[in-house]
Amino acid sequence: NAGVTQTPKFQVLKTGQSMTLQCAQDMNHNSMYWYRQDPGMGLRLIYYSASEGTTDKGEVPNGYNVSRLNKREFSLRLESAAPSQTSVYFCASSARTGGDYGYTFGSGTRLTVV
Amino acid sequence: AQSVAQPEDQVNVAEGNPLTVKCTYSVSGNPYLFWYVQYPNRGLQFLLKYITGDNLVKGSYGFEAEFNKSQTSFHLKKPSALVSDSALYFCAVSPRSGAGSYQLTFGKGTKLSVIP
Numbered sequence: 372n373a374g375v376t377q378t379p380k381f382q383v384l385k386t387g388q389s390m391t392l393q394c395a396q397d398m399n400h401n402s403m404y405w406y407r408q409d410p411g412m413g414l415r416l417i418y419y420s421a422s423e424g425t426t427d428k429g430e431v432p433n434g435y436n437v438s439r440l441n442k443r444e445f446s447l448r449l450e451s452a453a454p455s456q457t458s459v460y461f462c463a464s465s466a467r468t469g470g471d472y473g474y475t476f477g478s479g480t481r482l483t484v485v
Numbered sequence: 486a487q488s489v490a491q492p493e494d495q496v497n498v499a500e501g502n503p504l505t506v507k508c509t510y511s512v513s514g515n516p517y518l519f520w521y522v523q524y525p526n527r528g529l530q531f532l533l534k535y536i537t538g539d540n541l542v543k544g545s546y547g548f549e550a551e552f553n554k555s556q557t558s559f560h561l562k563k564p565s566a567l568v569s570d571s572a573l574y575f576c577a578v579s580p581r582s583g584a585g586s587y588q589l590t591f592g593k594g595t596k597l598s599v600i601p
Contacts, residue, residue, distance in 0.1 A: 375528075404588070411494075413575065413593040414529075429588065461528055473519060474589060476528035 373397050377462050377477035384452040384484045392447040392480050394462030401467045403445035404429075404474065405437060407458040414461065420445055421467075452484045487512040489578050489592035497598045498566045506561040506595045508576030518559040519577040519589060520550055529575060535559060546570070566599045573597075 375396045384390055396403065401422045406414040416429030418437040426437050434456060436448045445464075449456060459481050463474040488511045498504045510516060517536055521529040533544025540552040550561045559576060573596050577589040 406591075411593055413489075414591040416588050416590075419588060463529075473531045473534055474529075476521075476530070478528045479526075 375462055375464055375475050375477035377460075377480050379480060380478070381481050382483070384449075384482065386453060386484060388452050389448065389450050390452065390482075391449075392460055392462075392482075393444070394446065394477060395444045396462075396464040396475070397443065398464060398466075398475065399442070400464035400475070401442070402465045402472075403439065404463045404465075405435075405445070405447045406461045406463065407431065408461060408479075409458050417447065417460075449482075452482075454484045456482065457484045458482060487516075487578050487580055487590045489576050489590055491574075491576055491592035491595045493595050494593075495596045495598065497600060499600050500568055501565050504563050504566040504570070504597065504599070506574050506576075506597060508559045508561065508592060509557050510559060510576070510578040511557065512578050512580045515554075515581050517579045517581060518550075518552060519579075520544065520548070520559075520561050521575045521577060521591075523573040523575065523594070525572075532561070532574075566597075568599045568601055571597055571599045 378393045404419040405417040415431045420426045420439040423442045438446045459479050461479050462477040465472040465474045490509045519534045520532040523529045535542045535552045543549045573594045575594050576592045
């Protein structure tokens with residue numbers, strides 16, 4: 372089925388470890404996003420990529436890096452994980468930036484940092 | 486910067502009764518407005534959006550929302566609630582242009598529980 376695929380679905384890291392969350396979409400969308408979801412705080416934008424070859428910071432970028440590998444793939448990297456990064460991470464895509472286009476979300480990655 | 490307020494963390498409603506999930510927003514200029522639903526351990530799913538035109542927007546699963554510019558509100562409604570509507574609901578806003586138009590800003594979410 373067409374959509375946004377995130378891997379892994381679950382991950383436990385020790386403080387200081389690094390990891391990369393993968394995201395791929397097959398809808399030929401131009402724009403991709405990484406959000407984190409924390410209880411009582413809704414979704415907060417970490418980074419986004421308006422189009423292939425561009426990335427920009429969102430509301431909470433500290434401690435993260437991203438790579439727009441190609442039009443399909445947008446990865447999120449934690450270089451040195453901290454307990455504060457325990458969260459559920461969602462990748463999303465849209466045809467383009469510009470709020471009249473809705474987002475399609477992946478099913479999320481639940482990350483625990485101990 | 487734009488913002489969204491969902492004043493109720495939780496809404497409880499009896500099955501068959503009408504439901505309302507409230508949303509107010511703050512944005513420069515005219516907004517694009519969205520509602521998304523999240524079922525347990527799932528990603529967010531699109532319900533409906535207001536872009537322009539009729540202030541009453543109809544969406545998936547019998548949901549509708551009314552855009553009220555003077556009150557800066559976009560409340561989600563359904564005439565008759567189902568137990569299967571129990572989920573977490575998010576309102577989101579984006580300005581039509583200028584700063585912040587690249588993204589949707591989400592509210593904190595409202596947990597809807599429909600009681601059999």
